[in-house]
Amino acid sequence: MQEITVGLDSRSYPILIKEGQLGLIGSDLAMRNFAKRYIIVADDHVADLYGALLQDSLVTAGLDCELITFPRGEVSKHLGTVAELASRLAQLGVDRKDALIALGGGVTGDITGFLAASYMRGIPFIQVPTTLLAQVDSSVGGKTGVDIPEGKNLIGAFYQPKCVYIDSLILKSLPAKELLNGLAEVIKYGVIWDGDFFAYLGENRAAILALELPVLEKVVGRCCSIKAEVVAADERESDLRRILNYGHTIGHAVEAASGFSLDHGLAVAIGMVAANELAVGKGLLSKEAAAKVRQLIAGYGLPVEIPAGYDRRQIKDYLKTDKKTIGGRPFFVLPTEIGKVLITDDVADGLVDQVVGIK
Numbered sequence: 001m002q003e004i005t006v007g008l009d010s011r012s013y014p015i016l017i018k019e020g021q022l023g024l025i026g027s028d029l030a031m032r033n034f035a036k037r038y039i040i041v042a043d044d045h046v047a048d049l050y051g052a053l054l055q056d057s058l059v060t061a062g063l064d065c066e067l068i069t070f071p072r073g074e075v076s077k078h079l080g081t082v083a084e085l086a087s088r089l090a091q092l093g094v095d096r097k098d099a100l101i102a103l104g105g106g107v108t109g110d111i112t113g114f115l116a117a118s119y120m121r122g123i124p125f126i127q128v129p130t131t132l133l134a135q136v137d138s139s140v141g142g143k144t145g146v147d148i149p150e151g152k153n154l155i156g157a158f159y160q161p162k163c164v165y166i167d168s169l170i171l172k173s174l175p176a177k178e179l180l181n182g183l184a185e186v187i188k189y190g191v192i193w194d195g196d197f198f199a200y201l202g203e204n205r206a207a208i209l210a211l212e213l214p215v216l217e218k219v220v221g222r223c224c225s226i227k228a229e230v231v232a233a234d235e236r237e238s239d240l241r242r243i244l245n246y247g248h249t250i251g252h253a254v255e256a257a258s259g260f261s262l263d264h265g266l267a268v269a270i271g272m273v274a275a276n277e278l279a280v281g282k283g284l285l286s287k288e289a290a291a292k293v294r295q296l297i298a299g300y301g302l303p304v305e306i307p308a309g310y311d312r313r314q315i316k317d318y319l320k321t322d323k324k325t326i327g328g329r330p331f332f333v334l335p336t337e338i339g340k341v342l343i344t345d346d347v348a349d350g351l352v353d354q355v356v357g358i359k
Contacts, residue, residue: 001016001017001018001021002015002016002017002018002217002221003015003016003017004017004221004224004225004228005228006140006141006160006228006231006232007228007232008160008231008232008235011160013160013161013162013163013164014163014164015140015163015164015166015224015228016028016163016164016165016166017166017168017217017220017221017224018166018167018168019167019168019169019213019217020167020169021165021166021167021168021169022050022053022054022057022128022165022167022169022170023053023056023057024057025054025057025058025128025165026054026056026057026058026059026060026061026063027057027060027061028163028165029058029061029063029126030061030062030063032162032163034099034124034126034162034163035097035098035099035124036064036097036098037063037064037065037066037094037097037098037099038058038063038064038065038066038098038099038100038101038126039065039066039067039068039089039092039094039098039099039100039101040054040055040058040065040066040067040068040100040101040103041068041069041070041085041100041101041102041103041104041108041111041112041115042067042068042069042102042103042104042108043069043070043071043072043073043076043104043107043108044069044070044071044072045072046072046103046104046105046108046130047067047069047103049130049173050103050130050170051067051069051103054101054103054128055067065101066092068085068088068089068092070084070085070111072107073107074107074147074260074264075260076107076111077107077110077111077146077147078146078147078148079146079148079155081111081146082111082114082115082118082146085111085115086115086118086119089115089119094119094120094123095120095123096120096122096123098123099116099123099124099125099126099162100112100115100116100123100124100125100126101125101126101128102125102126102127102128102129102139102161103128103130104128104129104130104131104134105129105130105131105133105134105138105178106129106131106133106134106137106138106139106264108134109127109129109134109138109139109144110138110143110144110145110146110153110156111144111146112125112144113125113127113142113143113144113157113159113161114144114145114146114155114156114157114159116144116159117144117157117159118157122159124162125159125161125162126161126162126163126164126165127139127140127161127163127164127165128164128165128167129164129166130167130170131174131178131181131182132171132174132178132179132181132182132183132185132186132220133178133181133182133184133185133264133265134182135166135171135182135220135223135224136182136185136186136189136219136220136223136224136227137182137185137223137227137244139161139164139166140164140224140227140228140231141160141227141230141231141235141241141244142158142159142160142161142231142235143156143158144156144157144158144159145157147260150321151252151256151318151321151322152252152255152256152260152322154321158235158236158237160235164224166220166224168213168216168217168220169213171211171213171216172211172213177263179209179211180263180265180266180300180301180302181263181264181265181266182265183208183265183300183302184247184265184266184268184269184272184297184302185223185265185268186201186219186223187201187269187272187293187296187297187300187302188244188246188247188268188272189222189223189226189227190338190339191246191272191293191335191338191339191341192243192244192246192333192335192339192340192341193226193230193243193339194222194226194339195337195338195339196339197222197226198293198296198338198339200219201219201296202296202299204219205296205299205300208300209300209301227244230243230244242331242333242343243333243341243343245333246272246275246333246335246341247268247269247270247271247272247274247275247333248268248271248333249271249275249319249322249330249331249332249333250270250271250274250275250315250319250332250355250356251264251267251268251269251270251271251272251274252267252271252318252322253315253316253318253319253322254267254270254271254306254310254315255267256315256318257310257311257314257315257318258307258310262307265302266302266303269297269302269303269304270303270304270305270306272293272297273293273294273297273304273305274306274355274356275332275333275334275335276289276290276293276294276334276335277290277355278332278334278347278351278352278355279334279335279336281351281354281355282334282347282351284334284335284336284342285334285335285336285337286337289335289337289338290335292338293335293338306356306357312356312357312358313358315356316352316353316356316358319352329345330345330347331343331344331345332344332345332347334347
């Protein structure tokens with residue numbers, strides 16, 4: 001088992017990575033004694049796939065648990081879903097000595113974390129991510145939230161989990177589309193932090209796409225280690241943590257312009273290529289380095305261009321309401337080389353227009 005610690009003093013917590021861990025969570029929770037009862041929150045699809053296995057694990061360990069669900073998909077990531085789930089908690093008599101378990105992908109983790117932060121002004125929660133994207137990114141770091149029509153994740157809170165359990169075996173059952181969704185975030189870590197890891201992703205592309213578990217566990221562990229280090233240094237995204245938004249500024253705008261029909265990871269892939277084009281346009285990044293990143297992204301089967309039918313001006317408008325906007329100007333995370341980035345809001349509108357495709 002790999003164990004990685006997110007170091008936040010009294011709120012530090014472990015990320016535990018192990019093949020087949022889903023059926024072992026109950027015994028570990030019994031030992032850690034986070035709560036007297038656990039409420040598993042999952043979308044209806046994930047509940048069907050993994051809900052019984054997790055419940056059985058808890059019951060076998062002598063823990064009380066319930067399972068509550070909501071409709072799958074980003075369309076459920078809104079305040080109405082949080083309100084409905086909060087009502088369910090109240091009906092079950094959930095109090096501050098109980099805890100929530102987020103079983104699912106990034107949407108479930110974001111909704112459950114925000115619910116935990118809000119219900120009774122805060123109850124414990126645990127992350128059990130079931131997608132690659134959630135395992136390497138959204139389950140770690142305490143960002144929670146929901147969408148509103150004006151933008152993605154504009155309502156939320158920083159609220160850390162008590163523990164993150166990552167079962168690498170689950171990745172073997174993921175649809176190819178879900179694997180791709182997470183690979184964009186994986187590549188992100190190489191560009192922003194670790195050039196050697198970026199090279200490893202290129203050298204091991206075939207093994208990763210073939211879902212070879214030892215390689216996948218190494219990839220997931222490295223991503224979690226990087227994020228843990230960044231979050232420990234800057235929990236509330238006042239400075240360093242903003243580098244994790246590489247690809248997300250334009251990526252979120254593209255995602256919103258799609259009506260959230262485009263998966264988050266695919267939008268981030270497009271956003272990373274766009275950020276590199278901005279960096280080249282500002283003279284920060286060489287064309288050769290930008291081409292290497294674009295080649296790796298495309299080599300994993302991820303998109304590298306904004307789809308032709310998307311409204312470019314709408315994308316530009318979404319940039320103005322994104323939570324990464326300061327003083328009315330969006331900030332961008334731009335690479336200076338593979339493994340290093342800088343954060344700036346000094347990007348000319350004309351350059352943004354050129355990269356987005358506004359004529």
